[in-house]
Amino acid sequence: MITAEQKPLQEIFGYIAPYEKILVVGCNECVTVCAAGGRKEVGLLSSALRLHSVKAGKKLEVLEHTLERQCDPEYVDQLKELAGQVDAIVSLACGCGIQTVAAQYAIPVFPGVNTKFMGASESQGIWAERCMGCGDCMLGVTGGICPVARCSKSLMNGPCGGNSSGKCEISEDVDCAWQLIWNRLVELGIQDRYEELVAAKDWRPAGGGGPRKIIREDLAASKIITEDMA
Amino acid sequence: MSNFEPEIVAFCCHYCAYTAADMAGTRRISYPSNVKIIRVPCTGKVDAIHLMKALEKGADGVYVAGCLDGDCHFKNGNLRATAHVEKIKKVLEDLGWEPERVAMMYFSAGMGEQFAQGAKEFTEKIKSLGPSPASQTVGKAV
Incomplete structure (x- = not known):
């Protein structure tokens, strides 16, 4: 599978700083398995963004959604309604998913993860590169x-x-x-x-x-x- | 802020900490009413998102109270909970929040007195930190 790791929060804060309403989108495929961008991580990041905005005294509304797959246009179509309500999107999919979303919507799309490599699980919580x-x-x-x-x-x-x-x-x-x-x-x-x-x-x-x-x-x-x- | 009464959520394991709280009651040992207990079948069930949601909804402090090391009814749920708490501490640091607002505690079912003591100490700590940024803006939801 494609592995990824969440980006540092400060980097994500920087991306979304100009916006007041954003959508955090996860993917149910590889990034869910490597615990970087599935439904759970969407919830955690969204929560962190809200807590940060509260601390910073900034207005921020965060919507959450997780697609079955983010690298297929047919699934990304499902974001149409939500994408129309927000100023920007943070995608927790791999680089393929992020680009698919960015190609379909005319609003800024930011990466929430760093895509790493094609790897396999060695044990719980440990993934190692196996294919280039x-x-x-x-x-x-x-x-x-x-x-x-x-x-x-x-x-x-x-x-x-x-x-x-x-x-x-x-x-x-x-x-x-x-x-x-x-x-x-x-x-x-x-x-x-x-x-x-x-x-x-x-x-x-x-x-x-x-x-x-x-x-x-x-x-x-x-x-x-x-x-x-x- | 001297009259600040924090809202504190405590996720307590059914097999140990919750029973310890019960023991404290049975022995008429009081602990601060600020602490709102949520009984869970095992602290391993308490995910990082539960801690974050509690804070997001206005809790000033959150702690997880599980079994003593090696005594988990489900083998290692308390260790999983410890890892989740540590992770959220780091997230809070990144957010500029005090990481001390979340904590992990360990009790056996017979440690009623220690449970009450832990609740008192944590409440005092949160009082010294003051209201959380979220509790001031979203109000009390716990």
């Missing part, structure tokens, strides 16, 4: 452990000299991805794969070729047909 969306998944040859996301240098052919007792030189808390890969290959009895050299990675599908887009002709075509029928 390189567009050409190589987990099939690395024992299910991603060197792109988990090696600090995204090395393709084994560890660098910074591996110390299985830890990365950047921190004792970071496992060397290539140590993990080697251990996994040994566990699976396929360590001979380690000797197969991986060619220099083409980073164009990873974003090096500009903003990426997926067009599923079958799905996009059926939408066109549906619209034509309507």
Whole structure:
């Protein structure tokens, strides 16, 4: 999932300072799971904004709403009525959701979270990066452990000299991805794969070729047909 | 502000602090009537939003009273509540409010006297802080 963390309150206060009525919008997807922008966090942030306005002696009305998903225009349409009542929106969705809202409404839309990375939960309250969306998944040859996301240098052919007792030189808390890969290959009895050299990675599908887009002709075509029928 | 009587909300665990409050009553130990008790099945059920809402609606102070360490009926609800209280303390600091307006306390069911003492001390602390910014503007809602 996409992970995020709430922005510092002071930054959010700064964004909304000129406005008297705002809408805080959450998303029921990834940011709910990583406890950054779901219904509960919308409530907490809204409450904090109200308490801050009271302390500052400032007039502020805060509306709250949480969408099923903020990165689909169909769901964001549901904000139409609320968006018409406010001066600005604070979105607690990931960057995708924030941009979808901003694209649909002609009022200022501010981020309430910092979108971090695509990660998995290690245990309750702890998420760690697992994927960088390189567009050409190589987990099939690395024992299910991603060197792109988990090696600090995204090395393709084994560890660098910074591996110390299985830890990365950047921190004792970071496992060397290539140590993990080697251990996994040994566990699976396929360590001979380690000797197969991986060619220099083409980073164009990873974003090096500009903003990426997926067009599923079958799905996009059926939408066109549906619209034509309507 | 000498005649300031704060409104205080206390979320009390059914299994310990609430029973301790009952014990205080049974033993005729008085504690300030400023403290309004909300009984909860476990303090782990008290979320950060409940503390914020209490403050937003005009409480001058809020505390959560749970079981002693290791005695939670549901294993670690009191530790969860402690984490929530700590989080809200940090939020209040960011807001420029006094973090002392929220607190976590721990009692066993037999600690009626300590419950009353905790209620008195917290009430005194809130009196010394004065009315919360919200209680002055939104009025008393508790």
